[in-house]
Amino acid sequence: MFPGPTGVTTLKSWPESAARLIAVAAGRETADLVVRNGQWVNVHSREVIAGTDIAIADGRIAYCGDDASAMIGENTRVIDAEGRYLVPGLCDAHMHVESGMLTVSEFVRAVLPHGTTSMFVDPHEIANVLGLDGVRLMHDEAVDQPINVFVQMPSCAPSAPGLETTGEELGPDDVEAAMGWPNIIGLGEMMNFPGVASGDPKMLGEIAATQNAGKVVGGHYASPDLGSPFHAYVAGGPADDHEGTREEDAVARVRQGMRAMLRLGSAWYDVKSQITAVTEKGLDPSNFILCTDDCHSGTLVNDGHMDRVVRHAIECGCEPLVAIQMATINTARHFGLERELGSITPGRRADIVITSDLATLPIEMVIARGVVAAEDGQVRVERRAFDYPATARDTVRLGRELVSVDFDIHAPEGADTVRVNVIGVVENQAPTKALTKDLPVRNGLVRSDPTQDICQIALVERHRASGSVTNGFVSGFGYKGACAIASTVAHDSHHMIVVGTSKENMAEAANRLAEVGGGVCVFKDGKEIALVELPIAGLMSDEPAELVAAKAARMVEAMGECGCELNNAYMQHSLLALVVIPELRISDLGIVDVRRFELVDLIVGN
Template sequence: MNIDLLIKDVQVYNVYMKQFIEGNVAVLDGRFLYVGARGEETFTAAETLDGRGRHMVPGLVDIHLHIESSMITPRTFSHGILKNGVTTVVSEPHEMANVFGLEGVQAMIDASQGCEADILYAIPSSVPATSLETTGGEIDVADIDKLMKQDRVICLGEIMDSYAVLNDPNGKTNRILQHFRDHYPHVVIEGHTPKRLVDLDLARFMFAGVDSDHTEQEVESMLDRMRSGCFVEIQEKAMRPDIMQVLIEQDVAELFCFVTDDVMADSFVADGHLNHLVRKAIKMGMSPERAIYAATYTSARRMQLHDRGAISPNKIADFVLLSDLNAFTIDAVYKRGTLVYDAARHTLQQQEPGQFPLHFYESVKLHKLTEADFIVNVEAADGIQMCRVMEVVNGTTNTNELHREVNVINRELQWEKSGCGLVATFERYGKNGQRGYGLITGNTIKRGAIATTYSHDNHNLLVVGHNAADMALAANTVIGTQGGFCVVVDGEVLKHVPLPVGGILSEVPFEQFGQDIKELRAAMESIGYEHYNPIMSISTHSLPVSPSLKLTDYGLIDVHAGQVVPLVV
């Protein structure tokens, strides 16, 4: 029998038995034809591989991520994930949707055409994430119906505003959920389910149709979810010893998978992608068989991708050959039976400019700022006033609310003498010119300034600093390149990373951009940022669904109360 590819004498991972079985694998027309003992006496192969000493696993499947979190284009992302054994992803482009609405989602889908990896999409369900921020675009029910006609769209992306689901029955989020229940009852709905949602609140959230969670976990809240049938997607920050112990020791393999969610480009280049989580799980005591299961089969099944996630007849022939199972060392990656990555050949990606419509490179509608733009006027009497302060905490992107005394002179807050930094955000879409101000402390910078248009999820201009001059220089550097990151100290630009596509993406090749982000991280740390992920930390200062005190162009947001609160208490 003629076939395209025969892999001989390889240790094949069988997801159904959760074990490796030595055998031969035949591939025909991009799909697995046969797995078993038969070999060259039965098959005449156009190509034959010797699999002795190697393990063969399905291509990894990552069902919850945001390409824009790596600040690279879909083509660059495809290049990066394939070398890490990831052959299928489900991306939710709510970052680009916040900048350009439906057009932004469509542009991301279009930019994925021709990628070697399968890049599938979730419809952004929470654009904007709340009513307390200004975005460049939004997604509503009519947009959802248009996107559901796309072949690459397979689910509704994470429902983020749990407060609205539970407390605003006639609001936009509940209208979207009701529309899905009525018109697309069998389509998967992804959830952003804060750990505070347990018991009745969790039940009500699930009753609305949201039956998964990818957020930070605690053991009891995670078990509460699993007992309720809520599928749990474990990202790296949830891979703590206590969580992993539960996943290893209890019979919950069908109830979770691994996902990356957000991966910075420098760690993407240095450490890998979903394969990094598999490797980490094995190091933490999970058997390779269980770790691989949670990065292939359960993830594919969750998204109803029944044609992949396993090495068995009629499944898509996406697979990875490993030279070391426990270290998860990748030798080669095959997509639909074709070699797409060979560890023995080092290939660099070439730059591909102009992947998006022209106006995507002209999205920052802001004039240059001056030091006067960082004067904070308050409705308060002169003298010492108690003010709200955002506390940055290492180990989490959540922030705390503190209260500190700050002097007011002629209704001007003397923030530069307060011992705190200033955080400011400026609406950048040319819609209303709104701006918000707050104070900041904790594991953030101690001098200089940082500015960025990569600020979840609204992506307005965010500036943090300790003096107005540095803040203005950082902001204007970013404005001048139509988006990006800039770190400044004492009037000197330490690092500038342009993000010209929508103010949030770069078209620089994978390895080079990873080096840029590594240098950006080092620059942030050099001026005092003490955080496991300073880039993600600062970019979520404006995320009003992430506890506890955040800042948008509307002002300071009490996330738990879901409302704007004044700077002066």
Template sequence: MIWDSRRLTQLIDVARGRVPAERCLRHCRIVNVLTGRVETSDLAVHGGFIAGWGHYEALESIDAENMFLCPGFIDGHIHLESSLLSPIQFCAAAAPWGTTAVVADPHEMANVLGLEGIRYLLEATDGLPMDVYFNLPSCVPASPLETSGAVLRGSDLFPLLRHPRVLGLAEMMNFPGVLASVPEVIDKLLLFQEHCIDGHSPQLSGLDLNAYLAAGISSDHECTSLQEAREKLSRGMVLMIREGSQSKDLARLLPAVDDHTWPQCLLVSDDRHPDDLLREGHMNAIVNHAMALGLEPVRALTLATWTPARHFRLGRQGAVAPGYQADFTLSPTLTPWVPQRVFKKGREIARNGKILVPGDLFQSHSPPESPMALAPPSPEALAVSPQPGLLRVIEVQEGSLFTRQLLVTPKVEKGQVAVDLDRDILKLVVFNRYRSDCPPSLGFVRGFGLRKGAMATTVAHDSHNLMAVGTNDNDIVHVVETLRRVGGGMAIGSTEEPVAVLPLPIAGLMSDEPAWEVVERLEILKARAASWGCRLHNPLMALSFLALPVIPELKLTDLGLVDVSTFSFVPLFQTQ
């Protein structure tokens, strides 16, 4: 907002009651996150800002019908790409649930398209009826243990710091690099010392945690236990309590929020998948879950409004008070919070779950071309010869990004290590989609339960190569080839049945279709996976995190099998 004397003088005059407000909401029960109380009053709005509470004349009066009114929700850490929706379609899906601002990490897009991808997101989020702020990605690539589509150094990020919606540096996943004072990491930390620097440090403790915080990093959304959360809070860290579609930490970490620590806590989604977004909501669903777990309602709302605004220094957002941006929602009940009407800068943008903004706003911006340099795959390239020792197998855990390492005696058929359906051991493959001359990386996984066919996706955190899991090599190759031809997306099928595909033309990460259409296609994929024996709630999303080499314990990247605890490659077979 650029102020001038006329705008400021007019707001002062309205607040004093000397001239009528643009509109006044009558009979509100205002959730005051500054005091923790609910107060009944009228609310005057003018020029996109709150003029004040009390008796006001207005050009337009809206009867709030004694509904509760609270600030618009702010998601303090989200990857827009994980919604599988373009920024415009994400806004259309999330705003009706009461979200009026998000702080996004364009890490996924940047790993595929570099600066070009970040600039696309900045352009595509400009002028939306939702404030989309950004923290610039700190780790592109996420680690030296994988191949991404780009490499971004501090000098590459520097020109973007001047953008008004860039707030700071996003999750510093390379905590070993911080602790070792790796020059490239230090350069980025120095560049952002006067800005917010978000963290990502699962299980970091003691002196190493001290060192990580001393580098200027101020938050974490990767706590694995209540004890870890309390230690980080005690040392001044802001606790982002995540309740996303894939990783759910709220029940475990909520006891860390008390009368002393709540100002250091906020609720975040991190990743919100499109089906969850349409059916359950966004921040409203997390707030309601926190209430159901026993968190006092006004405090729950505060952790999705006031505390994220304070952490990210959003000076006129996060509260309903004079001079604040007029972002708020109305709900007939305090608990659960059911956003029936949503206002952004004083203008109603959604009602009863439907966006009210004119459709011409939701025109797509042309994204950069999505990379797909992968050559046609062959079954022969997927063969694994047996070796001495036990086979390392990745075990998936439902509702968590963490995996376990299993050591098993391999099943051998025709001189090759084979899939073992009786023990639910499937083949896992990662193809480098940025280069045509790289062989696939091979591994094995347990926990999918798939009895036939194969699944593949170009949403494969964090470098987003093409990843597949399957019951046999021919099906894996068939599904991968189908996905290669469409240029990226998610797919499931076999050589005996048609391959079902969700195309993701924007960087192989996002669709440009409306949310309902994306969800329809995703449901087809999930239903087929379930009919073929898969036990996971969202198998393609679970698959997408098996290449993430910064979350313990064992992962597979395009370069090989990674032991995250040692941040190093390990062979497929462990010898005695």
């Protein structure tokens, strides 16, 4: 049996419920819930069937047809759909709960009103901080939810061995152990694509452990090179990929037997550029899947989740029924769960969205596992409680108080100007640009240059209390005046990223996060103007989603007050240490050129 949304078991496994489902469908027994007079969106046949009744028992669908009258008894709840559409509950095929700054329980409460009833989560953020113990915590919390939350075992901690230092490391033995946990659905995104392409034994060992368990290997090929490295990576076993940004990326993946996952997150807008593979080139849409990857709490609470992605795909020219397939049955099939979810058909979990329009997709009612879980934007199931232990909370260890000189960048003796490598932020995309710029030297120190939109960036080690600081330069944020933004969300090693125009403010911001146990803060003119506390692993809050969203909104607003006009600039900030996405990144070991997967000097020619 599966836990129900109010603490009572409502969803039974198919073998446990089969006899009753048959009896209800035959009219010999009555249903728990009947939805009448709906327009059935059938994702198997890609058609809409008017005048349909859906009968539900034991949290599963028993009957889909034109008359469920015989299945209604005195204890049956009846919902009149009044001719509205009955859409399968939406599935997010690839996502990181930690990016929402929320616990699994609060993330679920945030997305339920938006029609999401299934999530496939990769907790590799907490894995980099707490290792296998952290993954187990999120796995156990995921099991105890009113919707389907499946967990992918993180594959890459660290994501690029030799280029970063994580709080914990994972390997093939950890993957093999996790494959036996009840809610593990597969292997999380295999980010070390050079390792796979070169036949690295550790990466291949993790993939083998997953395939031996009969589960899906998630992909992450972040290079634009579709030549031999790409072909070698595909041969290594990853079954999907969400890192495409161009039409040719999507085409290449499906031609090689992968599923192309098209993402729309808070700052990743990669659907529009790839959906043309279906809408214009006419490729079979069955191998295309929609996902979010990373959404912060403000997006979830104010804009939506998978409903937002489906609407966006439709706006980009995708037919509504095809877009819905990409967020339901395609996902279920990919993970081998077609008999469990992804469609409104007998035997499946009763996950249904009721909406009055397929193009604009207003989410008017959400049924999850046979229970009305959300209605008119309000969650109708009780708040879940999960206790994260003290070991998951004391994770920001700087070893000392930082001061402004920690952010000094020394120039070669006698230099008046130097040429430096600069990380170039790209709005609404995860990749960066590798820039080189000439910067002035004053009193032996290299200075940032606001006239070129260049400020400082620092990676502060926070796992082992080493007190080390790696300094560099970044362009694209538009910061002006004296300011600093610090975050312990720093994909994927999750040290602390500090970006600023004032070294004094940078030190103050870093020390503040150490004081509160992690999070995001903004300092301007020496004063704190925004703070989001994230005490769980320095990644997540245990506060309600609405409160976290409000703090995150203030954080984004504060970044704007410092001069930043980028859309969701915080997401770009948090990825500046992700050393598996080109072109240039920063880690605790130095500046990383991801095009060549090697450390490079900050000062060119130094």
